[in-house]
Amino acid sequence: xxxxxxxxxxxxxxxxxxxxxxxxxxxxxxxxxxxxxxxxxxxxxxxxxxxxxxxxxxxxxxxxxxxxxxxxxxxxxxxxxxxxxxxxxxxxxxxxxxxxxxxxxxxxxxxxxxxxxxxxxxxxxxxxxxxxxxxxxxxxxxxxxxxxxxxxxxxxxxxxxxxxxxxxxxxxxxxxxxxxxxxxxxxxxxxxxxxxxxxxxxxxxxxxxxxxxxxxxxxxxxxxxxxxxxxxxxxxxxxxxxxxxxxxxxxxxxxxxxxxxxxxxxxxxxxxxxxxxxxxxxxxxxxxxxxxxxxxxxxxxxxxx
Amino acid sequence: xxxxxxxxxxxxxxxxxxxxxxxxxxxxxxxxxxxxxxxxxxxxxxxxxxxxxxxxxxxxxxxxxxxxxxxxxxxxxxxxxxxxxxxxxxxxxxxxxxxxxxxxxxxxxxxxxxxxxxxxxxxxxxxxxxxxxxxxxxxxxxxxxxxxxxxxxxxxxxxxxxxxxxxxxxxxxxxxxxxxxxxxxxxxxxxxxxxxxxxxxxxxxxxxxxxxxxxxxxxxxxxxxxxxxxxxxxxxxxxxxxxxxxxxxxxxxxxxxxxxxxxxxxxxxxxxxxxxxxxxxxxxxxxx
Numbered sequence: 371x372x373x374x375x376x377x378x379x380x381x382x383x384x385x386x387x388x389x390x391x392x393x394x395x396x397x398x399x400x401x402x403x404x405x406x407x408x409x410x411x412x413x414x415x416x417x418x419x420x421x422x423x424x425x426x427x428x429x430x431x432x433x434x435x436x437x438x439x440x441x442x443x444x445x446x447x448x449x450x451x452x453x454x455x456x457x458x459x460x461x462x463x464x465x466x467x468x469x470x471x472x473x474x475x476x477x478x479x480x481x482x483x484x485x486x487x488x489x490x491x492x493x494x495x496x497x498x499x500x501x502x503x504x505x506x507x508x509x510x511x512x513x514x515x516x517x518x519x520x521x522x523x524x525x526x527x528x529x530x531x532x533x534x535x536x537x538x539x540x541x542x543x544x545x546x547x548x549x550x551x552x553x554x555x556x557x558x559x560x561x562x563x564x565x566x567x568x569x570x571x572x573x574x575x576x577x578x579x580x581x582x583x584x585x586x587x588x589x590x591x592x593x594x595x596x597x598x599x600x601x602x603x604x605x606x607x608x609x610x611x612x613x614x615x616x617x618x619x620x621x622x623x624x625x626x627x628x629x630x631x632x633x634x635x636x637x638x639x640x641x642x643x644x645x646x647x648x649x650x651x652x653x654x655x656x657x658x659x660x661x662x663x664x665x666x667x668x669x670x671x672x673x674x675x
Numbered sequence: 676x677x678x679x680x681x682x683x684x685x686x687x688x689x690x691x692x693x694x695x696x697x698x699x700x701x702x703x704x705x706x707x708x709x710x711x712x713x714x715x716x717x718x719x720x721x722x723x724x725x726x727x728x729x730x731x732x733x734x735x736x737x738x739x740x741x742x743x744x745x746x747x748x749x750x751x752x753x754x755x756x757x758x759x760x761x762x763x764x765x766x767x768x769x770x771x772x773x774x775x776x777x778x779x780x781x782x783x784x785x786x787x788x789x790x791x792x793x794x795x796x797x798x799x800x801x802x803x804x805x806x807x808x809x810x811x812x813x814x815x816x817x818x819x820x821x822x823x824x825x826x827x828x829x830x831x832x833x834x835x836x837x838x839x840x841x842x843x844x845x846x847x848x849x850x851x852x853x854x855x856x857x858x859x860x861x862x863x864x865x866x867x868x869x870x871x872x873x874x875x876x877x878x879x880x881x882x883x884x885x886x887x888x889x890x891x892x893x894x895x896x897x898x899x900x901x902x903x904x905x906x907x908x909x910x911x912x913x914x915x916x917x918x919x920x921x922x923x924x925x926x927x928x929x930x931x932x933x934x935x936x937x938x939x940x941x942x943x944x945x946x947x948x949x950x951x952x953x954x955x956x957x958x959x960x961x962x963x
Contacts, residue, residue, distance in 0.1 A: 471759070476951060507740030523741070527756065554713040554753055563714040568749055575750035582743065 378416020394669020440468030789917025825867025
């Protein structure tokens with residue numbers, strides 16, 4: 371069995387309320403099952419429900435043992451950790467991995483400092499679970515039991531990793547939070563800082579880095595990609611914020627032979643009605659032009675690979 | 676009164692030290708500006724081929740574990756962003772100035788390095804604890820790293836005298852800067868101040884170099900950084916992290932902690948964090 375379940379798909383901040391009941395209001399959390407192994411990607415606010423579900427349904431079969439992979443340490447991706455009930459249950463084993471910026475504290479300090487009296491009534495030292503932390507780079511990990519994980523740095527204001535998981539001949543990848551690489555150097559000859567060589571090198575670097583991202587998820591059975599903005603919103607002042615547009619994600623996934631794309635990291639201001647409309651619009655737009663299956667991620671949905 | 680022979684030797688040594696304008700000073704100026712453009716950053720690093728080589732080596736080091744080699748700075752900036760490359764350049768530029776091992780005689784280079792690194796790391800932690808704005812944190816780090824830079828000319832130009840100064844400090848159980856003054860006529864804060872002048876470093880870092888042993892009297896506008904460096908220096912000597920020639924550091928007066936706004940007891944809590952930070956910063960040292 372290789373399955374992916376969404377427990378949170380919202381970007382930036384949880385947004386509960388009547389406008390977010392279809393797609394969900396919790397921030398990122400994805401449960402991945404590879405046979406008996408449990409993998410969790412991100413500890414956004416969605417992880418609370420996952421934790422409760424595990425304690426209710428799986429604890430009776432033995433202690434919870436999970437590998438947690440953080441895409442990055444921005445708050446919406448780690449804020450649910452203190453409410454992940456298994457960390458309070460003796461016997462739980464949790465291996466937490468994720469990228470850390472050179473300037474920052476260790477992963478343990480970043481995640482664990484949420485469990486200090488100023489923020490939370492329980493301190494990290496008091497947790498019952500056995501938790502280990504490992505800072506992650508671009509690498510390939512053999513998790514055992516036939517599970518392989520490849521990581522790739524994405525383009526976000528803080529070090530951020532995409533994960534590609536291979537199991538039993540199937541594959542699943544994440545590419546959030548991410549925006550396409552762009553040439554940061556002036557390309558307009560009229561610009562006072564214009565340098566033709568640098569402009570050209572910048573264009574080439576951005577192009578090649580984008581190609582590398584696409585080869586990272588080439589041919590996967592399921593891709594979960596950042597689509598926080600529309601192309602118009604992206605161009606209208608959101609460039610450099612580290613998120614992609616629907617248009618970019620769909621084109622890149624289609625070019626890379628992705629079989630199924632889930633639009634993810636929904637903007638907190640996007641209502642159910644708007645998301646439904648956008649989902650339908652893009653489904654119709656690509657219909658007959660690409661074999662890509664496209665859906666907007668919904669909290670609670672499961673994809674079997 | 677004519678300058679003593681020793682001071683002349685130090686002056687001569689400092690004038691022969693590599694100059695700074697195109698490297699550290701400029702990198703610091705560019706990097707401390709939150710509005711630095713990718714073009715500015717590329718230009719300032721490219722000006723110094725050695726610095727550029729080191730920044731690229733660091734980007735390609737095990738620290739990032741990139742699967743593809745990055746050979747151009749333009750690409751590095753596009754991939755890792757202006758802020759990351761800025762920080763790499765800043766740390767590399769500063770640390771590089773201290774990493775010249777040639778001619779280290781009386782003082783052991785590794786020990787001196789580790790001490791300087793510890794003071795930089797702790798000064799930055801103090802700044803963070805005090806709530807100093809993020810864009811100034813590197814200034815505290817740089818000030819800590821460079822605070823003892825005056826020991827380099829003393830130690831290298833007058834190594835025999837410096838051995839005597841160390842022996843004097845040892846015998847009489849006094850802080851090294853007092854022994855330097857007696858044995859050489861000049862202490863490392865004064866020599867450091869001459870280097871700062873030669874390098875056109877002014878403001879907070881120059882004050883930290885010049886006044887870190889005179890905090891009680893210092894009331895200039897950069898008191899926060901001078902006090903932070905003094906306390907960090909005391910911490911590093913007390914904990915025996917690295918060795919910069921001082922076995923008997925002066926105690927820090929309770930008023931100094933009060934002025935700094937960080938309680939003395941806080942220093943008891945930071946050992947593990949300091950060790951981790953030094954470990955991280957020493958990655959730069961391994962990049963040659």
